[in-house]
Amino acid sequence: MGTDQVAGPFVVTGQRARQMRVVPAEVLKRLYTRSDAKGFIQTGAHLALLVLGGWLVLATRGTWWVVPALLLQAVFVNTLFGAMHESVHYGSFKTRRFADILAFFSGAAILNNAGFYRHYHMAHHRYTQDPLRDPELITSGTPRSWSNYLFRISSIPFVMIRVRDIFLFPFGFKGDVDYIHQSAWPEVRRWGRLLLAFYAVLIAGSILLQTTAVLWVWFFPLLVGLPLLRLYLLCEHTLCPNSDDGFANTRTTLSNPMVRFLMWNLPYHAEHHLLPNIPFHHLPEAHQHLRPHLKFVARGYIQVQGEILRSLGRSAA
Template sequence: MTATGPGLDLAHGRDSRGTGGLIPAEVLRQLNGRRDGPAWRQLAGHGGLILGAGLVWGHAALPWALRLAALLLLGWGLAFAFCAMHECGHRTAFASRRVNDTVAWWAGVLSFYNADFYRRYHQWHHRHTQQLGLDPELESAPPDTRRAYLLSLSGLPWWIDKLRGHARGLVGDFAGRPYIPPEAAPAVCASLRRQLAVYAVLVALSLPGWNGALFWFWLLPLAVGQPLLRFVLLAEHGGCSTATDALRNTRTTLTLVPLRWLMWNMAFHAEHHLFASIPFHALPAAHGWIGPRLVHEAPGYLALHRRFLADPAQLTLPTA
């Protein structure tokens, strides 16, 4: 999936002629429609989950079992803000490009990503999906042993990668990253520095009385929420083909409605790769057209990961 022009707008998808008539042109036109309502409702719900869970987690008078459940929900809400950043990074969630970019940036702050870096990184991923040496998601080798698989799910490699990547970006070091061309580097570097400034303010607010608010209400919950995010992200392309056909190199996973909601419908991942122009709220309808043609459609994340756990090597081996 390519993007055109300096705006790096990832909404440009293929039409039905470019995908073997998977979706009739008129239906695709309707699915591509931009509507603010679904995005605002999704964002309000996601934000409400974070706020509500945070209030319960921080209420010392409540039972510990309830508070720990709230910690888990808070962690999932923060970690899966990545999905909000991803959808708005495609500039398809809202009708306004400015709103998409603003929501993407703040969602990146919450999930410890940088939206401006990620937009360019992700454009390259769509353009070169599953292509060794080109797809940036393959910069780190997928886990091929049980130990590596469990380590990946823990989120620890992700934290290390993000800390190193942000540190490099803050000084404008994007060597070996062709998706950040020299003309884009200053803007990405500036965005990372603004993000660091936000974190610095949060640290300063957390210091009085050594209340540790930044740790208790962001770092700890985000660490708790990471394993579930790693769990679903491994399913997107793990063990899929290295062919250029998104019907074969990307997986859609059928899952429970609450998780699908938390993911902003990213579980319909093959549909998204085939038609990046379709907003998140229309992906279930797109699945109705595309589903019968998918090579990789998992009946659920647990079933899929049971296979991965039994033989982690299949995460690295392309299949038909």
């Protein structure tokens, strides 16, 4: 359990159904439409960036230019979180099999069992900002001091939890996980075994071919970029109230077009939480309908991090 839970009781407003009707029904029907073409274009573009970033890393090994190349590839690798997230919602493609394939490989790239993440994330949606039932708060809490903040950003807690997922779940061990339904565990185990087999193939192939390319193209950039992803994710709900108020318990951060592209429009996060069945390519339009009602809309992630940093230690005063 996270050492720093969000302070304060959970407030039930009962307004969720009314809030979801803010977008007209005829508009919502169109916004719910998924697209294989949009998914392939988005996936192909991100894959092209990964290939480019990997080539730059390999081409600059042995020089100082490898440092910016690794940083660039770190961004490309860690933003695969957006692809995994959209895919567990089945919003990346109209064809669910395509979404499952993308969920598996994008999840594997960031040390996630996407089968487990699907159920973890659905519980997060169901109990957003409820300190006793939201898995994000149960496992991580909210940083209330500099030490908690830095430990969170270090990604050490993330790596520890992912090691559990990778090595325990395939064999039926659940650890301390009690926030997903028992019926979900067969799927979690199945995806966990596939994930472990995939990593084994990567390691065996690298040994047989006597190459460190996988380390340079994927693993090193992954480690370099983990803190960046933690900083990003921390902005989604931190400092939002413990409430079922969909207009207030989640933050939208507008950022810039490149961030929105790499993260599959996930920065439109309040819109996504309120209407999670809207696929990524329709979230900008959903934002136009919902923005007047949203309590937390930030211009960028630096702004939000500044607010978080200024809040550290305040609750303990």
